[in-house]
Amino acid sequence: MRLKELAQHLGLSQTTVSRALNGYPEVNEATRHRVSEAAARLGYRPNASALRLATGRAGAVGMVLRGSEEFGPHTSEFLGGLGGRMADAEIDLLVTTVASQHDEMAAYRRLAASQKVDAVVLHSPTLRDERAELLLDLGIPFVLHGRTEIGRPVPWLDIDNEGALERATNHLLDLGHRRIALLNGLKGQTFVEHRERGYRQALAARGIGFDKTLMGNSIFTDEVAFRLAQSMLELRPRPTAFLAGSMMTALGVFRAIRQAGLQLGQDVSMIAHDDVFPYLNADNMYPTMSTTRSSMRQAGTRIAELIGQILAGKPAEQIHELWPVELVLRESSGPAPAR
Amino acid sequence: MRLKELAQHLGLSQTTVSRALNGYPEVNEATRHRVSEAAARLGYRPNASALRLATGRAGAVGMVLRGSEEFGPHTSEFLGGLGGRMADAEIDLLVTTVASQHDEMAAYRRLAASQKVDAVVLHSPTLRDERAELLLDLGIPFVLHGRTEIGRPVPWLDIDNEGALERATNHLLDLGHRRIALLNGLKGQTFVEHRERGYRQALAARGIGFDKTLMGNSIFTDEVAFRLAQSMLELRPRPTAFLAGSMMTALGVFRAIRQAGLQLGQDVSMIAHDDVFPYLNADNMYPTMSTTRSSMRQAGTRIAELIGQILAGKPAEQIHELWPVELVLRESSGPAPAR
DNA sequence: TTTGAATTTGAAATCGCTTTGAATAATTCG
DNA sequence: CGAATTATTCAAAGCGATTTCAAATTCAAA
Secondary structure (H helix, E strand, O other): OOHHHHHHHHOOOHHHHHHHHOOOOOOOHHHHHHHHHHHHHHOOOOOHHHHHHHHOOOOEEEEEEEHHHHOOHHHHHHHHHHHHHHHHOOOEEEEEEEOOHHHHHHHHHHHHHOOOOOEEEEEOOEOOOHHHHHHHHHOOOEEEEOOOOOOOOOOEEEEOHHHHHHHHHHHHHHOOOOOEEEEEOOOOEHHHHHHHHHHHHHHHHOOOOOOHHHEEEOOOOHHHHHHHHHHHHOOOOOOOEEEEOOHHHHHHHHHHHHHOOOOEOOOEEEEEEEOOEOOEOHHHOOOOOEEEEOOHHHHHHHHHHHHHHHHOOOOHHHOEEEEOOEEEOOOOOOOOOOO | OOHHHHHHHHOOOHHHHHHHHOOOOOOOHHHHHHHHHHHHHHOOOOOHHHHHHHHOOOOEEEEEEEHHHHOOHHHHHHHHHHHHHHHHOOOEEEEEEEOOHHHHHHHHHHHHHHOOOOEEEEEOOEOOOHHHHHHHHHOOOEEEEOOOOOOOOOOEEEEOHHHHHHHHHHHHHHOOOOOEEEEEOOOOEHHHHHHHHHHHHHHHHOOOOOOHHHEEEOOOOHHHHHHHHHHHHOOOOOOOEEEEOOHHHHHHHHHHHHHOOOOEOOOEEEEEEEOOEOOEOHHHOOOOOEEEEOOHHHHHHHHHHHHHHHHOOOOHHHOEEEEOOEEEOOOOOOOOOOO
């Protein structure tokens, strides 16, 4: 069913039908009613490509994912939130997967040149993110999930990683811990640097030296975390507490602690960052896990809204949101063992 | 940069430029070279909407996800595989998220009517899947990940869930287990029914009665699995083995076993189905987990190829692939305890 | 009634590309 | 050398919507 046929069927011009359906005021109410009734009955929907060509709007938002690494649980939670809200606005989500960093830049260029999307969601930034530079240069609107320090104004939404780690570390210090290990993500990524800052600040405020053997930088899988934690537990004196970068990391650390014959929450404490996965609940772990918590899904939802604002013309400089992070204390964090 | 401008710049007609870039034979090699060089230098890329409108092809494949429930780790693995292969073919992936079953049907209708996609990937089917019926009626090409029994030919790719569970159950029976619990997905879904069939067949072949208190149907999260396993372990005589539907389920069962003061692999055995998540490795669990294994990501990759074949005109009746499932024995499955 | 304004409708241009059908230039062949 | 191919190129017609500009109709005021 095309607009043309619908118009013919109704004995009207395409112009009038189009106007009626798009809610323009200069059309008789009776006609409008007749048109929308017929459209609904015949299941008419404008052809997306034609509409896009005519309006110049793509009606889609793009997101580029780096192949295997990035399609983890974090991303899917985020996408769930983002996609949900965008569906409400009848905006499509165009997902592109790429293999390498280089391909990623090319992918943005392609998206821009072919005008497939009206905006882009950028994520997992580094401190000096060249993708953000590129998008600014290309003039394609975007919202960054995270922050970068490229010296140009970028619209962003981020959680307060620095504050979160400062509080978590402080809490462990209050409990008497002095050797606190930090299992962080890969260096270079902004959130990793921010978390390290928070951690160091808390230590420095108490005059506790930074020990680099207690810091690990890796991807967030239980396997790698297990190995890192295992070797850290062999240090003497060994760490009495862990700050885990994700729930997957926490699982690995947990395994290492158990295998070393130690008790989580007594011999060793842990606070993990929880992005709120519906299938991995800190409350259901044994012992229950103390966490710094911030919902990835909610961030996705909100970013969809911010994209909407950008497209509606809100100046990019006015878009930045820093979300506080909850510290939820449960059984996995207890007083440092007497020695 | 538009085709028109590029043509003007070169002193050629749009026709020739278009043909040169699209590899038509009737264009002088020298001209073609000149054109593609200029196109590359000026960064020309055809406008996607215009191209789609002119060719009638959308250059995109759609996938509808049911909001929160479905955006789990399974889906993201699958999407990773699917998207990767589709990117090679320069085909976009249009992801739509919906809240309810009803919305999902509407979403397919919309995709069809607005011609946003050339084909659709359908997944998580029920035995009588009405979405498959709808897609057939709408005449929109698709490939089903899984199977359905609606009596009309549907192109599909599936793993041999029935065979997998029959073998896993048989293995446990060989080890002397007689009370084997099955933690399956929600009734109605095809793979759930298939797994149950395999399980029942193995039991029946040894003359062992089916005990419905040993069967659980739920979503695959560790939380629910924990509760189910916990209550099953309170039965007397209690189950000596578990068949877990997913790795998340396995985590929950594991927790229940430990909490009951039992030893996995000795007091109680378990074989879990492993969709091969990079961040949850059966080999790295403690004890290592026996699994029925089949890569979700690979399935996604292959489905992208099948979609390609369908769009290239291969008859849908010729497209069905049944993948065998590996049984990988590790430490979590041992002989039934003497009693 | 006329007339001027306000409503309502339509014809045609436009978006940026592909493709058909025709025209021109270059080759080949008898 | 002229006719018949063959190789190149181009003008113009779509694709299916929106939107501009003009026309027709209705209505109210003079």
